[in-house]
Amino acid sequence: MAKHYDLIVIGGGPGGYTAALRAAGLGLRTAIVEKEKLGGTCVNKGCIPAKALLHASSIFETLQNSDEFGVSTDFISFDFKKMQHYKKRSVKAYRNEIKELIETAGIQVIYGTATIRRGHTVEVNSPEGKDYYEADNIIIATGAKPVVPNIPGADLPGVLTSDRLLTSEVWNYDRLTIIGGGVIGVEFATIFNALCSNVTILERGRHLLDPMDGEVSQALEGELRRKGISVFCNTVIKEIREDANQGLVCVFTMNGEEQTLRSGQIVIAAGRTPYMEELIGPDVDFEMENGHLKVDSDFCTSEPGIYAIGDVADRKKLAHVAAAQGTYVVEKIAGVKHTIRLCVVPKGMFVELPVIPGCIYTEPEVASVGLTKEAASACNMKVGCGRYLMSGNGKSIITREQSGFIHLVFEEYSGTLVGAQIMCPRATDMISEMATAIANGLTAEQLMLAMRAHPTYSEGITEAIQNYLETKGEIKE
Incomplete structure (x- = not known):
């Protein structure tokens, strides 16, 4: 007989663990199903490791310019392997804090790959075998994974996604090309520029951070250029190829004119797509919308009692958005007053x-x-x-x-x-x-x-x- 819960959360990232903690605090019997490690992409592969490297690289950059403040050093260098170890310690410390909160709240953590079956049943596959669990409500918070565009040569050695770049301990980034000028792309450009890499950003849109405010994008692009980062917008990547003398060569067009760019490493930061591998069983059918799980204003999917939050359902792929949505959904399930608002309509206005x-x-x-x-x-x-x-x-x-x-x-x-x-x-x-x-x-x-x-x-x-x-x-x- 399948074990029964008031709520099963699929995914242990910010949206998932925040929802589970709120549910446990409201007295709901709650379980989290996590395929890998608690904390999800944000803690283990995204926000936290990236910000740790941003902090470390910023310290190095500050020291390089410390003479202006009357601080002199004879020799400044960085050890990329040690930076990565510092990053790993930061990630582990954060993950342990999450684990402690979950254990204290009495939330059951089930490790394995979740598949939703009919009747609000969750099938979990792990190395130990297959188990089944039932719940009155299910929240899907499986996050997203990097998009790899269909570019010839994208599978060559030296072509990395953002996830893989954050795990490398060997320094070979003297000449780095970043495909994608969104948030991930410009943050990586900032890290490696601070570490003296020759960095180039190739962006498909008319400006960086599209569709952010044009004034902000223009100002940031100017700052990146001032720091020595090359930025090319309105580009289309044609192919990536290996050259015996030049390493990797990226071929692209800009405003219709073909150009080539030599690189030691190429990072593909072209966005993220919902992660739903093995999530949907053959006996359930979810309505989709532009590659995301379609949800209503309360984040309920086309299956009653099954909700989707965060990257798997929302184009705003932000950890704090997922966490806020998780809290909102749990409070709706529990029938209590909402403690969070995702948008407001101020008095006298008609616009959210x-x-x-x-x-x-x-x-x-x-x-x-x-x-x-x-x-x-x-x-x-x-x-x-x-x-x-x-x-x-x-x-x-x-x-x-x-x-x-x-x-x-x-x-x-x-x-x-x-x-x-x-x-x-x-x-x-x-x-x-x-x-x-x-x-x-x-x-x-x-x-x-x-x-x-x-x-x-x-x-x-x-x-x-x-x-x-x-x-x-x-x-x-």
């Missing part, structure tokens, strides 16, 4: 405002939330903007990190904040204040009531609000 921060851990960092000016205009919303260049910020002057800006978007009539785009150090931390403001429908006047410490990067928020109010004529010169 997303309160999901988007963060890019380049140098400087980039973060955004809510609507851009262009998106607001597309919704027929009249807006005003406040802007501040970080070149005049005291903390930026001290740290010599003066490139960047803060751009705030306010609804014209009420002065309510509807969007923010920040490019500066600590932007990924600062964006939380803006998300909180949007979620609570705060106005420019209300935001001005908050005192921001000096000297901090956050003072730039005050300056941007003041710029908006001055433009509106509410602050007299």
